[in-house]
Amino acid sequence: MPKRVDHDQRRTLIADALVRVAADQGLEAVSLRHVATAAGVSSGMVQHYFRTKDEMMRFALAVVRERHQLRVSEAVGRLGPDPAPRDLLRALFLTVLPLDPESRAYGRVGLAFLAYTAVRPEAAEPLRADTRDMLDLVTGLIRGANRAVDPAGAAAGLLAVLEGLGVYLLGGHYSAESAVAALEAQLDMIFGPQSPEK
Amino acid sequence: MPKRVDHDQRRTLIADALVRVAADQGLEAVSLRHVATAAGVSSGMVQHYFRTKDEMMRFALAVVRERHQLRVSEAVGRLGPDPAPRDLLRALFLTVLPLDPESRAYGRVGLAFLAYTAVRPEAAEPLRADTRDMLDLVTGLIRGANRAVDPAGAAAGLLAVLEGLGVYLLGGHYSAESAVAALEAQLDMIFGPQSPEK
C-alpha cells in the first residue's frame, strides 16, 4: 500500500471543507465536487473516503457537534475548579453564542444542519442527545445554587433562550449587546439580581 | 387573451406547492419541476409566473411570512377586546409554537428559510422587520402590565425563548408539554406566578 494514511484525519479535512462551503453558501451548495475543490483535493479522493454523499454529510455533522462540545468543555475548563454556577453558565453561554465572525460561521452551519435534520428524522437523534446532555449539565448547576426554582424547568427555559438568541443573532435580528443583556436578565431571573459576591 | 387569470392567486398556488415540498424534503429539494409537479401544473407555467427560481423563492418566503402574521392576528382577534396581557401573550405563543403536525410542517419551512436567509443577507431584512414588529407588540403588552421589569428586555427574552422552544420542538428535543411548561414559567417570571384572576 502507499504511504499509510490516517483515515480519520482525511475525513476531517474533507468535512472541514464542507463546513466552509456550507458556512458561506449553505448546505444546498454542498456537492462532492464543490467540497473537493474547497478541500483542494480531487473528487475521486472524496469518494474514496465517503462512499456516498449522505455518509459525508453525517460525518460532517458529527465533526460539527464534536467541535461544539470541545468549545463547551474548554470554556468550562478555563474557569478553574468549583466556579460559581452562575458564572459558569454565563461563561458557557457566551462561548456558545455566535458573537464573533468565526462562531457566526459555525452557527450558520449548525442552523443549516438543524433544518437538514428537521426533514431527515433518522439523523436528528445525535442532536437530541446533545441537548439532553446540556440540559442535564445546566439542571445540575441550577439545582446546586438555587432551590427556590424548579431546576429542570429553569434549565429548559435557559437553553431555549440560548438557542433563540443564537438564531436571532445569526439572522441579525438582535445585536450582540441586546442578546447578552437578555441572557444576563434571564440569569438574574433564575439566580436573583447580580452575582452574589465580588 | 385567454380567460383572465389572477396572477397573484396562481403565484400563491405555486408557492403553496413549494411550501409542501420544502416541508417534507427541505429547500434543497425545491426545483422548478419538483414544485410544478407538486402543484399539478407544467414547469412552463411556473416559468410563466416566475422569471427565475430566486423570484419564486422570494415570493414563497413572503407567503410564509404573510400566513404567519395572519395566524398571529387571528389569535389576537379571538381573545376579544382588552384581554389581559398575560393571557394574550400565552394565546399568541401557543398558536406560534409548532405543536400540531400542520404548524410543525410550517415550522420546518420557516426554519429552512431561516437557514436560507442566513447565507443570503439580502433576503433577510423582511424577517428582521417581522421580529421588530413582534418585539414592539410584546414590549407594549409588558409595559402596560408590569412596570417592575424592563419591558424591552423582558420582551427580547420572551421572544428568544419562543424561538428556541420552536426550534427544539421541531427537532424533537423538547416535548410539547415541557415546551409549554417552559413558556408558562417564563411568563411567571415576568408577570409573577399564576394569572391574576379567574
Next chain:
DNA sequence: TCTTTTACGTTGCAGTTGCAATGTAAAAGC
C-alpha cells in the same frame, strides 16, 4: 373580422449532480 396579447405546454440545451468504473502508482507483506 382581424390583430394582438395573454396563458400556457413542449422541447431543448448547457451545466451540474451523485456515483460507478477503471486506471495507476506505491508500499506493505510474503
Next chain:
DNA sequence: GCTTTTACATTGCAACTGCAACGTAAAAGA
C-alpha cells in the same frame, strides 16, 4: 522480487438542474 492491497486520479454516465425558445390556443380590443 512478486503479489496484493491501498490511495488516489480520471473518465463516463444517466439523471437532474435552471432557463431560453418556440409553439399554440383563446379571448380581448380594434
